[in-house]
Amino acid sequence: MRQRPSSRLLVIDPGKRVLLFKFVHLAGALIGQQFWATPGGGLDPGESYEAAACREMFEETGIRIDHPGPQIAQRSTVFTLVEDETVSADERFFLIRVDRAGISPMHWTELERAAIAEHRWWTQAELAATADQIYPEDLAEMLRRAEIW
Template identity: 75%
Template sequence: MRARPSSRLLVVDPDDRLLLFKFVHIAGALTGQQFWATPGGGLDPGESYEAAACREMFEETGVRIDHPGLQIARRSVNFTMVDGEQVSSDERYFLVRVGSADVSSRHWTELERAAIAAQRWWRPAELAATTDQVFPEDILEMLRRAGVW
């Protein structure tokens, strides 16, 4: 199983809402799966977690940042990529506060355009009440421990 270091972004707007993307897979190894997840992704060769967080923030939201802020959580998880590859991911979570809820999909990859069906800013109660699958599963606790909610 390939190791896949990954930077994930806990993006919070001025109203203390969290940005999540809804992934709906209609092709590939994950066909039929739907879930909400944070922006972020794998590190490029030689890239630091912080640099990847800045790059992913721009690519997935259109917002440029010079530093991702504090790493507030870390988890290791095994999962299947859309192409069927099994990976062991070392995920680092960074808290990023933004000045507005404006998000751009202009720099999304083809894969992101094919899989991301929606974006939504969530309040704590909404996230706690949803029956939809959300990754990471302990995202509410992550944000509570960080003092966000």
């Protein structure tokens, strides 16, 4: 099984809301699955977690940053990619504060355009009340430990 190091972004707006993308898979290995997840993705060859976080921030939100902020969590998980490859992911979570809630999908990949149905800024109460699948499952706890909520 391939190792997949990745940077995940905990993007927080001035209202202390967290940005999540809703993935709706209409084709491929994940067909029929729907879930909300943090922005982010795998590292390019030779790329650091911090550099990947900055690159992913720009690609997925249109916002350029020079530093991703502190790494506040790490997890290891196994999951299947849309291309039907199972990977073992080493995910590092970076806390990124932004001064506005707008994003741009201009730099999304073809896969992202096909799978991301919407984005939303979530409050603590909304996250606690939802029955939707959220990844990572302990997102609210991560944000509490980071003293966001």
